[in-house]
Amino acid sequence: MAWVQKCNRSVANSEDVRVRSRSFPCTRPTRAAMARVPYVDQGKAFHRIDPYPYQHNNTVKMDAASIRVNAATLKDFPGRVVRLIGKATSVDPSSDSATLDAGGPVHVSTHGSEQIEAGKFYEVIGKCSVSDFKINSYSVMPLSDNLNLEMANKLAALVPKVSELFY
Structure with a gap:
C-alpha cells in the first residue's frame, strides 16, 4: 500500500x-x-x-509460486514456472542443455554459467516451454549425492492432488 x-x-x-x-x-x-x-x-x-521498486531491471518477477513436477506431471503445466528434482544423465556443453532423469527423461536448457555434471542430482527452477515441454532454467542448484529420487518423484506426483498444502 x-x-x-x-x-x-x-x-x-x-x-x-x-x-x-x-x-x-x-x-x-x-x-x-x-x-x-x-x-x-x-x-x-x-x-x-511503485510498491515493488526493486523488480524492474535486474530480477525476474515471478507471477506465481513454482510448481514441483516430475516427467509425468510436466505436461500438465505448459508455459508455467516449474521446479524439478532429477539426476543428470547426459550433458551437452556446446548447446547448453542437459537431460535429467526425474521419473523419465526431461530436457533442460541451461545458461553457460551453470555447470551441470552427469551423475549428480540437481533442482532446476525454470519455465516449461509450450511446444516441446523443455525447461528453460532460471536457476540450477546442486543437491546431495544421497538423494532418494523415488521419494522426490512421489512428492511431485502428490503436489497437484493436495495443492492447498503447498501454494
Missing part, C-alpha cells in the same frame, strides 16, 4: 482514492527515493509510488 502525505496528514492511497484532489494541492509521496511510475490525473501527469 502506498502512503502519501496530504497537508501534513498521512493517509493510505487505497483503491478508491485514485485521482489527485484539487482541494489538496500539497499532495506528494513521502518516500521520494522509491521508484516512480507515471500516473495520469485529468490530463496532467504526476507520479505514484
